[in-house]
Amino acid sequence: MVEESSRIAGPELRADARRNRGRILVAAREVFAEHGIDAPMATVARRAGVGVATLYRRFPTRDALVRAAFAQQVETCGRALTEALADPDPWRGFQRLVETVCELQREEQGFPAAFVAAFPDSAAEHAQARERAERDLMTLVRRAQAAGALRADFHPSDLAVALLAHCGLVTALPHDGAASRRLVAYLLQSFRAEAAHGALPPPSALSLGGLPLAADGSQRQRPSRA
Amino acid sequence: MVEESSRIAGPELRADARRNRGRILVAAREVFAEHGIDAPMATVARRAGVGVATLYRRFPTRDALVRAAFAQQVETCGRALTEALADPDPWRGFQRLVETVCELQREEQGFPAAFVAAFPDSAAEHAQARERAERDLMTLVRRAQAAGALRADFHPSDLAVALLAHCGLVTALPHDGAASRRLVAYLLQSFRAEAAHGALPPPSALSLGGLPLAADGSQRQRPSRA
DNA sequence: TCTTAACCGGACGGCACCGTCCGTTTGGAC
DNA sequence: GTCCAAACGGACGGTGCCGTCCGGTTAAGA
Numbered sequence: 001m002v003e004e005s006s007r008i009a010g011p012e013l014r015a016d017a018r019r020n021r022g023r024i025l026v027a028a029r030e031v032f033a034e035h036g037i038d039a040p041m042a043t044v045a046r047r048a049g050v051g052v053a054t055l056y057r058r059f060p061t062r063d064a065l066v067r068a069a070f071a072q073q074v075e076t077c078g079r080a081l082t083e084a085l086a087d088p089d090p091w092r093g094f095q096r097l098v099e100t101v102c103e104l105q106r107e108e109q110g111f112p113a114a115f116v117a118a119f120p121d122s123a124a125e126h127a128q129a130r131e132r133a134e135r136d137l138m139t140l141v142r143r144a145q146a147a148g149a150l151r152a153d154f155h156p157s158d159l160a161v162a163l164l165a166h167c168g169l170v171t172a173l174p175h176d177g178a179a180s181r182r183l184v185a186y187l188l189q190s191f192r193a194e195a196a197h198g199a200l201p202p203p204s205a206l207s208l209g210g211l212p213l214a215a216d217g218s219q220r221q222r223p224s225r226a
Numbered sequence: 227m228v229e230e231s232s233r234i235a236g237p238e239l240r241a242d243a244r245r246n247r248g249r250i251l252v253a254a255r256e257v258f259a260e261h262g263i264d265a266p267m268a269t270v271a272r273r274a275g276v277g278v279a280t281l282y283r284r285f286p287t288r289d290a291l292v293r294a295a296f297a298q299q300v301e302t303c304g305r306a307l308t309e310a311l312a313d314p315d316p317w318r319g320f321q322r323l324v325e326t327v328c329e330l331q332r333e334e335q336g337f338p339a340a341f342v343a344a345f346p347d348s349a350a351e352h353a354q355a356r357e358r359a360e361r362d363l364m365t366l367v368r369r370a371q372a373a374g375a376l377r378a379d380f381h382p383s384d385l386a387v388a389l390l391a392h393c394g395l396v397t398a399l400p401h402d403g404a405a406s407r408r409l410v411a412y413l414l415q416s417f418r419a420e421a422a423h424g425a426l427p428p429p430s431a432l433s434l435g436g437l438p439l440a441a442d443g444s445q446r447q448r449p450s451r452a
Numbered sequence: 453t454c455t456t457a458a459c460c461g462g463a464c465g466g467c468a469c470c471g472t473c474c475g476t477t478t479g480g481a482c
Numbered sequence: 483g484t485c486c487a488a489a490c491g492g493a494c495g496g497t498g499c500c501g502t503c504c505g506g507t508t509a510a511g512a
Contacts, residue, residue: 168394
């Protein structure tokens with residue numbers, strides 16, 4: 001009932017602790033992107049150049065680490081959305097938003113997908129950030145539609161669908177930037193109001209490859225035990 | 227060097243063994259779709275109603291089991307391709323192919339994606355089936371383009387890209403058929419030569435949800451340790 | 453400089469899954 | 483009906499990751 005009198009405000013970390021925390025987050029993002037979200041904690045610790053205990057002291061559970069690592073991406077996406085809203089040309093703002101987020105996904109490879117897969121209920125945590133994002137997105141979509149650039153039957157959830165799909169693609173083909181860009185171009189074209197067939201980026205090199213159709217995957221390397 | 231003289235031809239299984247083998251494959255597809263490709267072997271065995279030893283006798287390694295389970299899907303996709311080629315209307319054939327494969331992916335949830343992720347080198351095994359599929363697909367694409375239905379700059383690899391992306395989507399939202407259908411509709415429209423904006427299926431219910439943008443995932447449930 | 457408390461990392465027990473071994477049961481041929 | 487080989491399933495040792503405990507080290511204030 002009675003708390004320690006002082007110390008209510010400051011969970012300030014010592015200089016070295018703060019530095020290590022940062023290193024761990026960077027390492028976690030890299031390792032999770034590379035070896036999947038189930039990668040051993042020890043691997044993250046080693047990559048960060050710290051001991052396992054340090055990692056567990058900073059992030060008591062694996063979930064805490066994953067969530068913290070992912071929070072940075074959420075933040076980045078939020079910024080992208082704000083920037084998109086600031087663009088005077090509504091369509092260009094929308095287009096840039098999609099391209100920016102997809103580029104981020106490309107960099108982070110499969111990590112976002114794995115995160116969403118593992119934490120379906122993570123909405124609550126980012127509640128207010130999410131609410132704001134939702135409002136901003138709605139505004140962006142409406143403006144683009146009012147300008148006659150975005151098709152009228154576009155629904156905000158379509159953006160989530162497109163991003164999830166793209167996320168899945170980069171998870172499957174983490175080294176195929178061409179495939180990613182090609183998909184983004186197709187999607188953006190199909191979102192346009194007047195369907196102008198602009199030029200597409202060059203196609204992916206995969207032959208018919210990485211397909212859940214004839215079973216190939218060309219570049220993939222994530223072991224996942226295999 | 228010297229093989230057993232007889233027994234070259236017949237690895238015939240006893241009736242009960244054959245029956246159990248079938249059960250195991252069914253159970254494996256279900257379990258892998260539900261709990262991911264790393265699900266414990268014991269779970270598969272239990273679901274199939276057999277002992278662990280039986281499972282290992284039939285499929286010595288986990289890989290062997292996964293590959294065997296996936297082979298059936300490859301076969302189904304091959305049939306879909308053949309049917310598509312048989313359709314007198316090239317575009318309708320193409321459209322049906324995409325829809326059929328995506329529906330299959332929806333049923334199998336994330337299994338194909340996980341397979342491709344885990345076995346990037348699986349192309350070799352299905353070499354001849356794949357070669358044939360590639361030839362067939364090329365024919366299908368050329369015919370549809372010649373008919374002026376499919377855009378001229380469509381590349382066969384675009385199909386693989388689209389399917390991988392869709393696969394990723396159903397992995398992330400295994401229970402959201404609306405999202406899947408919506409994506410397929412968008413993609414098909416963007417593949418059309420003359421960009422006719424037809425009606426889209428109703429949008430997904432996810433609010434802005436399962437997005438690697440504001441971090442939610444609504445329906446997802448696959449644990450993956452979480 | 454010195455003290456102290458916070459931080460560090462390696463080592464250790466616990467647990468879950470893997471894959472095999474062996475005694476028992478069952479299909480099917482004579 | 484009888485017999486045997488093949489198939490069955492439960493139990494068991496091995497391995498790798500998880501998460502905590504403890505003695506040494508270092509930042510930072512007096």
